[in-house]
Amino acid sequence: MAAKKIYPTWFVTGALLFYVVLFFLPGIMGIGYSFTDWNAYSPEVNFVGLENYKNIFYANSNYGTFIKNTFVFTLVSSISKTTLGIALAMLLTSKKIWGKNVHRMLIFLPQVMSFLIIGLVFKNLFHPSRGFINITLNAIGFDFLAQNWLGDLDFAFKSVLAVDAWKGSGYVMMVVIAGLNAISPTYYEAASIDGASFIEKFKYITLPLLKPVIMNVTVLNITYGFRVFDLVYSLTNGGPGNATGVINTAVYSEFSKGNYAMGTTLSSLLFIFIMSISYFILKVMNRGEVEQ
Numbered sequence: 001m002a003a004k005k006i007y008p009t010w011f012v013t014g015a016l017l018f019y020v021v022l023f024f025l026p027g028i029m030g031i032g033y034s035f036t037d038w039n040a041y042s043p044e045v046n047f048v049g050l051e052n053y054k055n056i057f058y059a060n061s062n063y064g065t066f067i068k069n070t071f072v073f074t075l076v077s078s079i080s081k082t083t084l085g086i087a088l089a090m091l092l093t094s095k096k097i098w099g100k101n102v103h104r105m106l107i108f109l110p111q112v113m114s115f116l117i118i119g120l121v122f123k124n125l126f127h128p129s130r131g132f133i134n135i136t137l138n139a140i141g142f143d144f145l146a147q148n149w150l151g152d153l154d155f156a157f158k159s160v161l162a163v164d165a166w167k168g169s170g171y172v173m174m175v176v177i178a179g180l181n182a183i184s185p186t187y188y189e190a191a192s193i194d195g196a197s198f199i200e201k202f203k204y205i206t207l208p209l210l211k212p213v214i215m216n217v218t219v220l221n222i223t224y225g226f227r228v229f230d231l232v233y234s235l236t237n238g239g240p241g242n243a244t245g246v247i248n249t250a251v252y253s254e255f256s257k258g259n260y261a262m263g264t265t266l267s268s269l270l271f272i273f274i275m276s277i278s279y280f281i282l283k284v285m286n287r288g289e290v291e292q
Contacts, residue, residue: 119234
């Protein structure tokens with residue numbers, strides 16, 4: 001009996017040790033280095049306290065723009081993908097839609113593709129002179145709509161958000177479809193007998209019972225939004241100027257320049273943002289959770 005109790009502990013211990021050594025300790029060390037002047041040009045590492053954090057928030061720098069862009073990207077990306085994913089899921093669970101599985105597969109397909117590949121493909125599609133989008137607009141007489149999608153300050157960030165919504169909404173759709181299939185049809189049958197409309201069924205049955213699914217998807221979207229890098233880097237490299245720069249592109253830039261302390265400071269801030277907001281969302285959305 002004692003051996004049976006110890007046996008599963010060894011599995012947990014191994015996984016926990018692996019996590020602590022490769023993830024937890026490096027994270028703690030990174031936070032520690034954020035209070036130093038660690039860089040590639042000096043062998044000495046000196047403690048500077050909160051100086052790096054002050055430089056981010058108070059110095060005349062672009063870090064504020066990167067933080068603002070990250071928050072805007074996270075908010076808009078999360079709302080657009082969740083809204084579009086729920087709408088697609090509702091549409092593709094309808095009995096009136098032909099070839100639902102084919103549509104689901106095509107919409108979900110971008111999710112399994114690399115961000116780098118998608119970024120390179122759309123970079124060519126958005127090209128101002130030889131891109132498919134502008135060529136098509138010019139060919140059908142809508143040349144006034146053709147833009148420098150990734151090079152214009154007014155359109156670059158919006159273009160990145162559009163590509164992200166196109167890629168990520170398929171994942172949300174599949175998760176929501178699983179949640180919709182788990183809802184007992186008896187709820188809708190009873191509501192139909194009472195004369196409830198589609199909007200009323202959606203408001204009083206679908207949304208409350210999908211709350212746990214929406215909560216998990218929202219947290220995942222938010223953590224992804226704060227960590228976004230590949231898509232922005234491959235599409236615009238943070239440009240034009242700093243119009244599409246986010247925290248992780250700044251981290252990459254700082255490490256590339258040998259400013260390791262500032263890179264770890266930005267990474268530490270990112271960790272704090274993700275943990276704080278995810279905890280807040282979980283606390284808020286767990287209130288009044290409906291059980292089926």
